Amino acid sequence: MSFLPHAIRPVTDTPRLRFAPSPTGYLHVGGARTALFNWLYARKLGGQFLLRIEDTDKARSTDESTRAIFEGLTWLGLDWDEEVVYQGANVERHARDAHALLASGHAYRDFTSAVELAAQRAEVEAKGPGHAFRVDRAKVDLPAAEVEARLARGEPYAIRFRVPEGTTEWPDLVHGRIAFPNKDIEDFIILRSDGTPVYNLAVVSDDIAMRITVVMRGDDHISNTPKQILLYQALGAALPTFAHLPMIHGTDGKKLSKRHGATAVGDWQHEGILPSAMCNFLALLGWSPGGDLEVMMREELVARFGTEGLLKKAAVFDPKKLEWMNGQHLSRLPLGEVSARVLPALVGAGLATNEEVAARHDWMLRLVDLLRVRARTIDDIVRQAAPYLREAISYDADAVAKQWKDRAATRELLAATREVIAALATWTPEAMEGALRTLAESRGIQAGKIFQPLRVALTGLGVSPGIFEVLELLGQPRAVARIDAALRELA
């Protein structure tokens, strides 16, 4: 053991991170990505991942959104530690912190009313571009006697932070050193005249209370950071480490929004995307393990994640690659994990009942196993599964047009095929293949000429798993019955 500086840190000093969404809508992919990185970091280092709902904007926050956030995170498998913190429950502490800053001289009272302020701002901005309104501390920070007088009259006031001279800078885990001259930061309000806290104060107050050590969030928060650092310092609290992640854009390079189609994680859940694929895909937006590695299961993501791989550049969300990624996960995940998602979807689509799934579990697993290879989404599997789960099938028009072109000839061929199938003593792929290829030879045609019409007869579709696997899955009686049905269809 050497005496490296970090070795003397207490072992209890594990990283504490949080995801702090405001419940004003569904959980979108950008938020999910931020949550994922915080979670990965905490899980990798054995720290805590906390969840805080920033619901201080009562007008926009809804319980439904909060629920959507819980559901989204749960679906993604991003479990949080400790109890959920609701920012709204801490407004008293926020106000206390604001008044402490007032008492210590780090803040002052501003008696300007909100409407008055807005009017002043409008007046300046009306002069055209280039004219930016700026609060003038000399006019707003009144002499003690004046403040006392107004206070005695019961005039309402907001509390404004007194931005000190100098430069505020921090070593960002993603960007390295970032610095802001304090002269560019306006004295900002931390407590409204109605006594409620403003965002930057609430965040800092809560992060201190929650003992957050690493603040990882979107880089749209970079310009909030100097204000927050100033608050930490004025409050006499230790600074957390900051990491600002790049944004996620839509295919047009603009900030991701509803216009880009599915942007809520719930949308992708309903489109049949697996949570592990979603996490894998999202992880690659703003982070890289280095090298050529792309497809990673959850454990590998945790094992490889690190701040060294964090990227600075905004990434474009490409749904095509997400679907490819999902196809990879569909094939590579243990069958049990895939079926755990697919089987309920089959029930949900009305193709099977929970009782049937339970009664024929192994058969169901075999079905999922055969279908998952050629699917990119759970919905793809559901769409392909119908012929195996329903008694009556419908015939796909394109498949019929292509494979049953000559109806009379097809009927005759299928009749011959039926006899071969029905006569099989052993129901194995080897037996089926041997018998069907013999039939093809005896008729002097290619085996495919038998397989294709048969596929349509058995499934009603032009595409399916290998023909012998289909036969095996259906079982001899149903296979024969399907061919009989096809013969009637062709009559």
Added chain:
RNA sequence: GGCCCCAUCGUCUAUCGGCUAGGACACAUCCCUUUCAAGGAUGGAAGACGGGUUCGAUUCCCGUUGGGGCUACCA
């Protein structure tokens, strides 16, 4: 407008001064083949621009351009 961040194929990215710039998605062609996938092979496709620093710049520095974010008694 001011401040801040960013800049390699269409997209996600590798490269931590030596590059014939690698991989993946998408696209095209081919192979495999009972269909469709999967898999394999091949192809087209990139260092925004201008200055430095250096024996040597995609890589380091400066500027320009472009994109993004913030600029509230929103979060």
